[in-house]
Amino acid sequence: MTAPLYCLRPDVAVEPLIARWHAWPHLVSPATAALNAANRHLKAMESYVAMPQLHMAALRDPALAGGPFIDLAGGRIEEIRALIAWTRQRQAPGLALAEALNAAWKLLAARADGHGLGPLYAELPEALRGAVELVYTPAGAADIRVNEALLYRGPCYDPTLQGVMLRRITGDERPFTMSTPRLDQPDSLYLEIPFADPAYDLLGALRSRPQPLSRIAETLGVGPDRMALLESLLTLETPPPPKPAGITRWRYFGHACVLVETAGGKSVLVDPVIAYESGAEPARFTVADLPERIDYVVITHNHADHALLETLLALRWKIGTILVPASGGSLVDPCLKQALRAIGFTDVRALSTLEEIGDGDLGITALPFLGEHADLDIRAKAAWLVDAAGLRLMFAADSNNIDPLLYDRLRPIIGQVDTLFLGMECKGAPMSWLYGCLLPTPLERGRDQSRRLDGSDSARALPAIRSLQARQVFIYALGLEPWLRFITSLAPDPDSAPMRESDRLIALCRDLGIPAARLYGRAEAS
Known part of the structure; x- marks a missing residue:
């Protein structure tokens, strides 16, 4: 007897995560990932654990939408506390890189006076040695250039932090990605699979190309204890193939x-x-x-x-x-x-x-x-x-x-x-909204407000x-x-x-x- 074939339901959201935060390119690139973890994620979680009521109140104020406020209704504090500890342990190389970058900026502020930068390399933190170049802009400001290719091949890039959360949705509302980590939910299937794994190709194709349940479970690493949850995300209905446009x-x-x-x-x-x-x-x-x-x-x-x-x-x-x-x-x-x-x-x-x-x-x-x-x-x-x-x-x-x-x-x-x-x-938002966590020092408020992420x-x-x-x-x-x-x-x-x-x-x-x-x-x- 032929095994039934399943597709992924069209109402299933497949959200990629890195260290339990919504994955976007700055969390993939090692240096920006390190600075986001240190200066955005940990700070938001520590603030939430200390003052959950502040986060609840802020989320009720439309003027504060998009701010660093965790959307968990003041609850799940112990889980956030555990995520803080896990982050400090699992992302230790990245956090060390962020600390090293901060030290390098301080070194440049104190010593980069227009003279040659060669002597400063020996004073760089070990996490940066051989992975950065110290430069001046044509106007004479000191800057740091990171050799990303080397960092991808070191401990700061850890694909085991990557995973995906699957759940059915009934609307478009989700907590804001940059402020709220994704904790386990009873109706969500979390899979610890690095993004480069071919499993994502099967998962993507599963919207229209059905597969036996056994192959889906094996590819995604879903055991018997989570099989019922997996089946709830699947359907026996196969959508019709797309029709060629035939026109421009x-x-x-x-x-x-x-x-x-x-x-x-x-x-x-x-x-x-x-x-x-x-x-x-x-x-x-x-x-x-x-x-x-x-x-x-x-x-x-x-x-x-x-x-x-x-x-x-x-x-x-x-x-x-x-x-x-x-x-x-x-x-x-x-x-x-x-x-x-x-x-x-x-x-x-x-x-x-x-x-x-x-x-x-x-x-x-x-x-x-x-x-x-x-x-x-x-x-x-x-x-x-x-x-x-x-x-x-x-x-x-x-x-x-x-x-x-x-x-x-x-x-x-x-x-x-x-x-x-x-x-x-x-x-658009002021510069600090997106890039503040990457800067060596905060920008004065008036200047920050004048430099915005805006279009015409x-x-x-x-x-x-x-x-x-x-x-x-x-x-x-x-x-x-x-x-x-x-x-x-x-x-x-x-x-x-x-x-x-x-x-x-x-x-x-x-x-x-x-x-x-x-x-x-x-x-x-x-």
Whole structure:
């Protein structure tokens, strides 16, 4: 008798974790992972254990959304206390690296006076010796460059800290990723599997390619004691295979995620962040709406709402090539290519400005964009020009057009753009919200508030549209969809600056005879 075949239910969330925190690229790269553990995770957990009431009160205040407050309703204190002890033991090499980096910054502050830095190497902590280079910027400021490739091959990169939590969901709400660790739940299946393991390919394919229960359990390492929980996450229903597009079209999957398909059967997926079939509104495309193979994935920059490991790992089995922007090598600019290769992606290519790649009727070019990174020396960011069988689409993500001459320079090089996708999160978080844990000293509040993770407002967006002579414009990447909230902490507000400014830009485009709209939920065009 043939064994029944099972698929993963479409309402099962598969959340990758590192040391029990939601996995994003900065937790993969060893140096940024170490600094996040020391300066974000441990501090949040220690604060929660000391003052759970403060965290409860903060979570009730919408103005504090996205802050360092653990969302456990004031309970499970002993489990957090145990996680603190476990973190200090299991992440000891990384915590030592974070301490060493702090000592190195102090050394540079005291001794890097413009003279040669050679004598300081002997005074570096052992955890950094041979793994960093001490440099000056052209203006004379001392800096530390980390050799990430060496750190990946040392004790600071520990794949055994990686795992995944599976559970069925009935909506899109989840605790904010950067403030709340994922503790065991009765309805959740936690698997301690390094991300590079082929088990993730089986798990991703299991959405549409059924397997016998015995093979699923063996591959995932699920024993008899957890078999009932595993079965509750599976279904005997196999979804129908996706239909080839047959035409050149694009589909909007929410936030900054857009799938482009050509009539010749090629496909590129931009900034993959894909919702589950949770039964909640609004209507959305899911993995069931993706083609059998994704030829290219392109990532605009190294933020969790654009490089979501949860989606990337789920699609790894069907992705051909991932294109990422080349990084600059600073401590705040970890290499996305190395991070993705470390977790099992075999074909990752880093493109510099104006480098291009082509395949049949699909062409992709990396373009520069300014802003979004709070004036830090972060070079791993790119807009992408996708030529899909002659349809020219530009994905500018969170570009802040602080110098309109950039697009004036690009226009004669790249030609006219048919469709411009432009982010307008024009009142982003202050620099410290994301990067504060990586800095040697806190930035004074006024300066921190002036350096924000923001995109263009209408006054800056309109010159970009004119420079590129865009035939139509779509505003996206505003974090409006509810399935983004656990990453961005943003809640839709019609009176917010991004909504007002995007409304203003749509009206300005209309006056110029340029079709423009704000995307939400799902959309498509051919």
